[in-house]
Amino acid sequence: MRFFHVADVHLGMEPDLGCPWSKRRQEEIWDSFRRLIDRVRTEKPQVLLIAGDLFHRQPLLRELKEVSALFASVPDTQVILMAGNHDYLKKGSYYLSFTWPENVTGLFGQSCERVDLPRHSLAVYGCSYYSREITENLYGQARPSGAMKYHILLAHGGDDRHSPWKKEEMAAAGFDYIACGHIHKPEILIPDRMAYAGALEPTTLNQTGEHGYIDGTLDGRGVRISFVPFAVCEYVELTLQIDEDTTQFSLEQALAAQMERRGPENIYRVTLEGLRCENLEFSKRRLKETGNVVEITDRTRPAYRLEQLKREYAGSLIGAYAEYFEGADRRVEQKALYYGLEALLNARQE
Ligand SMILES: [Mn+2]
Structure with a gap:
């Protein structure tokens, strides 16, 4: 089973507000997300994981329609997403009332839940933010369960005010892979076990270096991940x-x-x-x-x-x-x- 792990796309953001290139960057963030879906269409990973902050703020209805149409264009890929601290599930969030295409699952619970994808013998775990800040570890109790062979956790945060966690404790919970979001600089926390995909496009000046997504394979031999540079700008x-x-x-x-x-x-x-x-x-x-x-x-x-x-x-x-x-x-x-x-x-x- 092959998966793409993406996080922190921050659709709608205008980086370096007030600079001459801000508007262009706002469009480039959307362009890169569309390009990512093109990549999904050609490379056909079985699963696309989005580990929070797909949007920079509360998504507008038309923005969800746009994203939904893109997801519907890759029907053979299962999309699993969650809301992060930026696009958190505020009361009335369109995330909750939106009707998603068949291949899309939102992990929109307040505490960790499991989604089984029997076709790939994969269970994906996760939940969503209901506020901008969460000072306890959302994932402290999360453990693999059920009948699937493989187990992936989507986790957003990791700093003091966003579900603080210790990576060693997280890694010891028994998941095959933990797909992290929130920190915009890509970082492999534990080789082939736990990683930040980083922002798809860098969004502020301290995010130097390459940005992109993680391409992973999960089978009987375990997990192999590699970072794929994808951003148009550095x-x-x-x-x-x-x-x-x-x-x-x-x-x-x-x-x-x-x-x-x-x-x-x-x-x-x-x-x-x-x-x-x-x-x-x-x-x-x-x-x-x-x-x-x-x-x-x-x-x-x-x-x-x-x-x-x-x-x-x-x-x-x-x-x-x-x-x-x-x-x-x-x-x-x-x-x-x-x-x-x-x-x-x-x-x-x-
Ligand atoms: Mn975040």
């Missing part, structure tokens, strides 16, 4: 080295070239490092307009001119300090010089 960390010759313009050009090389569809977190020309301050606004730049961290330090400092601060501690380093091998003592001057100059300003 948050990428870029570090640019600055020197005294770097200008605003040359920096913008270097940044543009790097982003072109690493993929213009990605979103970048940029860090500037090195020694900049003493009186130069880089324009973050201009750098952000160079492409999909969500964040700029400027760690550059001014390259102090000893001659000038000596003259400017003659007779003071700063002047004496600058004088002390004059003629010293700057490469060796640069750090001491820099930190010393920085401390002295900052102390002066206070």
Whole structure:
């Protein structure tokens, strides 16, 4: 039996709200979900597991209709889903009154329940969130039961305010596989036993690296899982080295070239490092307009001119300090010089 494990699609979310690419990302999240269903259609896994937060907030009726039509287009795959902390089952949630296609089962109970899929001798366990936060472990009592050969638990949470759990205790409950959702960075918690699929598309800037879903096989030999990169976009960390010759313009050009090389569809977190020309301050606004730049961290330090400092601060501690380093091998003592001057100059300003 082959299964796809997906989580945290967050349909409806507008990542990096206020950035020029937010709307595009909102559409890309939907596009990727449709693409995932295309993948299900061609690869025909027997089961598609959705471990919560399919939607970013309460789903609208038309959104459920859209998702439902997609599920109906893969009738040979059993879809099993649950509501997470974002799309939790608020009173009146359309999740509860919606009529799903035959191949779709919602684990919409408040405590763990079991769904048997006799065709695959598989039992799937899980429940749904009824509030934004749940501070006890929803899955503490869950154990495999019934007549099926294989047992999979869908589990959403794992942090302090969302069904906190200990992975070792969860893994000891006897399930063949625990399909986790909630943490957006994909992570195999216990090899071939318990994993976060991660968000299908990354949704905020700290979710660097690849995103996608988990492709698993469960048979007499046990479980084998592998992560499949699938997202169209990645948050990428870029570090640019600055020197005294770097200008605003040359920096913008270097940044543009790097982003072109690493993929213009990605979103970048940029860090500037090195020694900049003493009186130069880089324009973050201009750098952000160079492409999909969500964040700029400027760690550059001014390259102090000893001659000038000596003259400017003659007779003071700063002047004496600058004088002390004059003629010293700057490469060796640069750090001491820099930190010393920085401390002295900052102390002066206070
Ligand atoms: Mn969540």
